Amino acid sequence: MQQTNAYIGTPQNRVDGRAKVTGGAKYAAEFEAPDLAYGIVISSAIAKGRIASIDTSAALAVPGVLQVFTHENRARTAWFDRNFRDETAPPGSPFRPLYDDKIVYSGQPIALVVAEEFELAAHAASLVRVEYETDAHMTDLDLRRSEAYVPPKKRSNVKPPPSPRGDAEGAFAQAPVKVHAEYRVAIEHHNPMETHASTVVYEEDGTLTIHDKTQGAQNSQSYVSSVFGLSTGQVRVVSPYIGGAFGSGLRPQYQLFLAVMAALELKRSVRVVLTRDQMFTFGYRPLTIQTISLGANPDGKLVSIMHDAIQTTSPWEDYQEVVVNWSNLLYHCDNVKLTYQLAQVDTYTPIDMRAPGAALGVTAIETAMDELAYAAGIDPVELRLRNYAEVDEADKKTFTSKELRACYQLGAERFGWAGRNPAPRSMRDGRELVGWGMASGVWEAIMQKTAARAVLTLDGNLEVASATTDIGTGTYTILTQIAAETLGLPMAAVATKIGDSSLPKSPVQGGSWTAASAGSAVQNACLSVREQLFKYARQMDNSPLANASIEQVMFADGRVCLMNDPNAGVTFAEAMQSGGVERIEAEEKASPGMLTSLRHSGYSHSAVFVEVKVDEDLGRVRVTRIVNAIAAGTILNPKTARSQIIGGVVFGIGMALEEESMLDHNLGRFMNHNLAEYHVPVNADVYDIDVIFVSEHEEMLNPLGIKGLGEIGVVGTAAAIGNAIYHATGKRVREYPITVDKLLG
Amino acid sequence: MNRFSYLRASSVDEAVREAASDPAARFIAGGTNLIDLMKYNVEQPARLIDITHLPLNQIDETDSGGLRIGALVTNDEAAYDPRVQDRYPLLSSAILAGASAQLRNSATTGGNLLQRTRCYYFYDPGTPCNKREPGTGCPAATGRNRIHAILGTSEHCIATHPSDMAVALAALEAVVHVTGPDGERAIPLSDFHRLPGDHPEIDTTLRHGEIITAVELPAADFSRNYTYLKLRDRLSYAFALVSVAVALRIDGDAIAEARLALGGVAHKPWRDPEAETLLHGHPASEDRFAAVADHILKDARGYEDNAFKIDLAKRAIIRALSQAAAGTPQSQTDKRIQ
Numbered sequence A: 001m002q003q004t005n006a007y008i009g010t011p012q013n014r015v016d017g018r019a020k021v022t023g024g025a026k027y028a029a030e031f032e033a034p035d036l037a038y039g040i041v042i043s044s045a046i047a048k049g050r051i052a053s054i055d056t057s058a059a060l061a062v063p064g065v066l067q068v069f070t071h072e073n074r075a076r077t078a079w080f081d082r083n084f085r086d087e088t089a090p091p092g093s094p095f096r097p098l099y100d101d102k103i104v105y106s107g108q109p110i111a112l113v114v115a116e117e118f119e120l121a122a123h124a125a126s127l128v129r130v131e132y133e134t135d136a137h138m139t140d141l142d143l144r145r146s147e148a149y150v151p152p153k154k155r156s157n158v159k160p161p162p163s164p165r166g167d168a169e170g171a172f173a174q175a176p177v178k179v180h181a182e183y184r185v186a187i188e189h190h191n192p193m194e195t196h197a198s199t200v201v202y203e204e205d206g207t208l209t210i211h212d213k214t215q216g217a218q219n220s221q222s223y224v225s226s227v228f229g230l231s232t233g234q235v236r237v238v239s240p241y242i243g244g245a246f247g248s249g250l251r252p253q254y255q256l257f258l259a260v261m262a263a264l265e266l267k268r269s270v271r272v273v274l275t276r277d278q279m280f281t282f283g284y285r286p287l288t289i290q291t292i293s294l295g296a297n298p299d300g301k302l303v304s305i306m307h308d309a310i311q312t313t314s315p316w317e318d319y320q321e322v323v324v325n326w327s328n329l330l331y332h333c334d335n336v337k338l339t340y341q342l343a344q345v346d347t348y349t350p351i352d353m354r355a356p357g358a359a360l361g362v363t364a365i366e367t368a369m370d371e372l373a374y375a376a377g378i379d380p381v382e383l384r385l386r387n388y389a390e391v392d393e394a395d396k397k398t399f400t401s402k403e404l405r406a407c408y409q410l411g412a413e414r415f416g417w418a419g420r421n422p423a424p425r426s427m428r429d430g431r432e433l434v435g436w437g438m439a440s441g442v443w444e445a446i447m448q449k450t451a452a453r454a455v456l457t458l459d460g461n462l463e464v465a466s467a468t469t470d471i472g473t474g475t476y477t478i479l480t481q482i483a484a485e486t487l488g489l490p491m492a493a494v495a496t497k498i499g500d501s502s503l504p505k506s507p508v509q510g511g512s513w514t515a516a517s518a519g520s521a522v523q524n525a526c527l528s529v530r531e532q533l534f535k536y537a538r539q540m541d542n543s544p545l546a547n548a549s550i551e552q553v554m555f556a557d558g559r560v561c562l563m564n565d566p567n568a569g570v571t572f573a574e575a576m577q578s579g580g581v582e583r584i585e586a587e588e589k590a591s592p593g594m595l596t597s598l599r600h601s602g603y604s605h606s607a608v609f610v611e612v613k614v615d616e617d618l619g620r621v622r623v624t625r626i627v628n629a630i631a632a633g634t635i636l637n638p639k640t641a642r643s644q645i646i647g648g649v650v651f652g653i654g655m656a657l658e659e660e661s662m663l664d665h666n667l668g669r670f671m672n673h674n675l676a677e678y679h680v681p682v683n684a685d686v687y688d689i690d691v692i693f694v695s696e697h698e699e700m701l702n703p704l705g706i707k708g709l710g711e712i713g714v715v716g717t718a719a720a721i722g723n724a725i726y727h728a729t730g731k732r733v734r735e736y737p738i739t740v741d742k743l744l745g
Numbered sequence B: 001m002n003r004f005s006y007l008r009a010s011s012v013d014e015a016v017r018e019a020a021s022d023p024a025a026r027f028i029a030g031g032t033n034l035i036d037l038m039k040y041n042v043e044q045p046a047r048l049i050d051i052t053h054l055p056l057n058q059i060d061e062t063d064s065g066g067l068r069i070g071a072l073v074t075n076d077e078a079a080y081d082p083r084v085q086d087r088y089p090l091l092s093s094a095i096l097a098g099a100s101a102q103l104r105n106s107a108t109t110g111g112n113l114l115q116r117t118r119c120y121y122f123y124d125p126g127t128p129c130n131k132r133e134p135g136t137g138c139p140a141a142t143g144r145n146r147i148h149a150i151l152g153t154s155e156h157c158i159a160t161h162p163s164d165m166a167v168a169l170a171a172l173e174a175v176v177h178v179t180g181p182d183g184e185r186a187i188p189l190s191d192f193h194r195l196p197g198d199h200p201e202i203d204t205t206l207r208h209g210e211i212i213t214a215v216e217l218p219a220a221d222f223s224r225n226y227t228y229l230k231l232r233d234r235l236s237y238a239f240a241l242v243s244v245a246v247a248l249r250i251d252g253d254a255i256a257e258a259r260l261a262l263g264g265v266a267h268k269p270w271r272d273p274e275a276e277t278l279l280h281g282h283p284a285s286e287d288r289f290a291a292v293a294d295h296i297l298k299d300a301r302g303y304e305d306n307a308f309k310i311d312l313a314k315r316a317i318i319r320a321l322s323q324a325a326a327g328t329p330q331s332q333t334d335k336r337i338q
Ligand SMILES: Cc1cc2nc3c(=O)[nH]c(=O)nc-3n(C[C@H](O)[C@H](O)[C@H](O)COP(=O)(O)OP(=O)(O)OC[C@H]3O[C@@H](n4cnc5c(N)ncnc54)[C@H](O)[C@@H]3O)c2cc1C
Pocket: A676, B026, B027, B028, B029, B030, B031, B032, B033, B034, B035, B036, B051, B071, B072, B075, B097, B098, B099, B100, B103, B106, B107, B108, B109, B110, B111, B112, B113, B114, B115, B162, B163, B164, B165, B210, B211, B212, B213, B237, B238, B239, B240
């Protein structure tokens, strides 16, 4: 088979790496524009009530201040909720910045101060005086728990729990081995390196070019057009680089609204950048209380699974994610009851955060399974094998592929799991207790309809383009690999353009679907270019390919030639010249196969093995070793793929041990809103992470067999760490993060 | 951020004169704390007096055999100075337990002592806070107080002083040299920071217009049996939940002199000389260490989130004393606790 230009599945450096490390890559807040004005957002101090008065006179008196926008003087915007709904909005009435005098959450944007200079705007913002009338607020989920409800309207792309099967309560009551417990994971806030920002360039013709921190250039574009009554032709969103997003950029955030409003009103370019504290004033990973009951026979086989979750949402939207479905998806059981409810608290609507739902639900079920392993006296890996789900029982579908068994086996081997003494507190290294724990991970392999364009020019260069983004995942690189390999060109001859709303249609980047979706679209567009190229090649006078079919030729090194006689061929340039064309262009779509999804379920899986060392006296945990074995179909680029998994695992360390947004319920406000006090793992917290990609043959989801890797790394990691801590100390902590205080005593 | 004027002082006298004449003036050294506070509108100085060009960046020998660390010596310069490492390794260790390399490169000796609390509310002008705006209340006492004090609190404030360096300086009985409109004075470190009492807005006994010129370390022999043990919410780059600085002088089998200071538990580095004397003349033993801990913590009071600190402090004191007695000080790079 073809040797040259075989990039798929090989480790490749990031094509955008150099631009990123040399500062050449521009992020939303770095684009310049003539006469750029700067906006500073003022945030509400109270959680609920109304603005009794807002005095902007002192701010407006500062020379160089252009305007202070508040609910009193904001521009008119669209009337209907639907105009404010974006591609990923949950059911409800989206939040409208500066809409009226009502305060619905602490930190709500209540004014935008715009000035000639950033410093002036910041100074003027400190002069705005606000008086509030406060109403009673409620931010404590425990006190709202009794008012939890099943969301009446489902969020699109989020599967509600399946209907109950069998008699879960009855089977649990009879089960000889039982686990019943409540699990919690603290609220987490998004803290990508780049804070949210929008630079709105007011072009001479009155159209807007917007550089937004977003996971969907077209999502921001359509939001802006529909909210401000513009045609999509008047709004272009260009976001070539995103400094991390993890879900925070799925919905257009309020700085976009404010920057656009100011630009339109002032007829001038405006930039608004949120501060780090303001990163705590919009979506977050919701607080989730989960209750799990597992009933099993003495051999560990599950006879009952009950898994209930209650999550926070805002009073105005029913945010939803898939929390409980994973339990039955991972484990075979005939008696299953899963429920999912929401309770409203006076905060902003939660938002998807890396592996939304799964990161929470799998943490709980995998902690519970570890408890069951101890209750039944069975090795945790063995317990999972005994309950291995061969099919998707809830949906009665088979899996497109599932190599989770190999993940358990290869992960355990690499880790040295066989040497584990199962008894808690049985392993030591000097003063420290040593614990080994494991957990499974699962994430859906999703594909979304996406379009891409490929343009081959006579000079042998190929440009591929799609409106999708690269939030740091490596999208630029894998699209370049796919295009180069499909057309038989060196990667250096391929330019990938993304992150621009004027490019072929793409949904937001999220759900780990981009590689499969944009990757397939790029492949299709390149295949279409290939066909045209082949047609010209065959039509050449005396073409050596005259009698060949496209299956009999290969594309390599900028030539198309016979597979069984590579000397017989023509260059792309020769074929194009003979056809009288200077460029070959094709735009194609890729969509999920309907038939496949009717009969089959596609998921990626993982097995995470963790070693912790715990200084028991002082409650100090070190996660000294992690092996994560991943089965996710085709691994396009083991190098960027490994980075994705490592990043996910570090996210998991944060969830397990550190991350927690602390609400002051008296004030209804998140208090540790800075990176000194909201702790994410630092280098010292991260020791060895070993990633294994288990070979998994996937052919149903898409021709390349891609499942996606953005989320799977975080799933299961927190539970594996918690389980290792139990093994080390004999203490079962069911509230993540497992901080010092929970291990003392 | 507010508008301010800026002056680069060219002498200590000028700096003092200019500061004394303007109640809203502030000195700026490394700026790692002051600038943050200005961005949050917590500090709104009308005038910044830049002292970074003053000749206060030397470490000198004193006549009595100690060291005098200029106020502008950066935290990293102090920590890596061979004389400090040899003779006051406790100080070096405590400094290296703090912040990050980048911050320590800018942060100065004087600024470190005067850094303000990390109380969440203090940093957030959207909330009440007696320290920021006297008389508005202390929401931390009934709100989120994981990082707050368990010793020496008042009904008006339960904040801690966050410095690591100051904890070691307290154990080493350093002296702070200051120059003010009325001349020079020397303030023992233990009297430098104050408890919140009725005036949580006042952190120290430094008067307006006074500048720190140096911190003096008296001659001492604590280079063998010492440790700085810092416990925090991640393995590096976080403020202390509890930290313990210990310096022991061991004579034969018995502890001849003991100094112990706690960080992260009070509005100032916490020392309890009476508890220290419980060690004098005794061999190292866990029981005795526990008795010392109990004595230090007998009046400790926990709040909703931070009650665990009392227990944690006790364990940390015992461990730190054991480390110091054994001559196995805590490494600040290897995160395993000895
Ligand atoms: C993210 C982060 C993490 C940190 N972690 C730690 C930690 O773990 N442990 C720790 O101990 N510290 C930590 N710090 C704090 C850091 O040590 C202090 O910010 C620093 O020491 C302050 O020194 P500076 O020179 O920058 O002071 P500046 O910010 O310049 O000044 C601070 C105050 O001191 C006054 N001042 C400065 N010099 C003088 C002088 N000579 N005379 C009179 N007044 C003066 C200023 O007017 C100002 O009020 C951290 C800081 C940050 C931002």
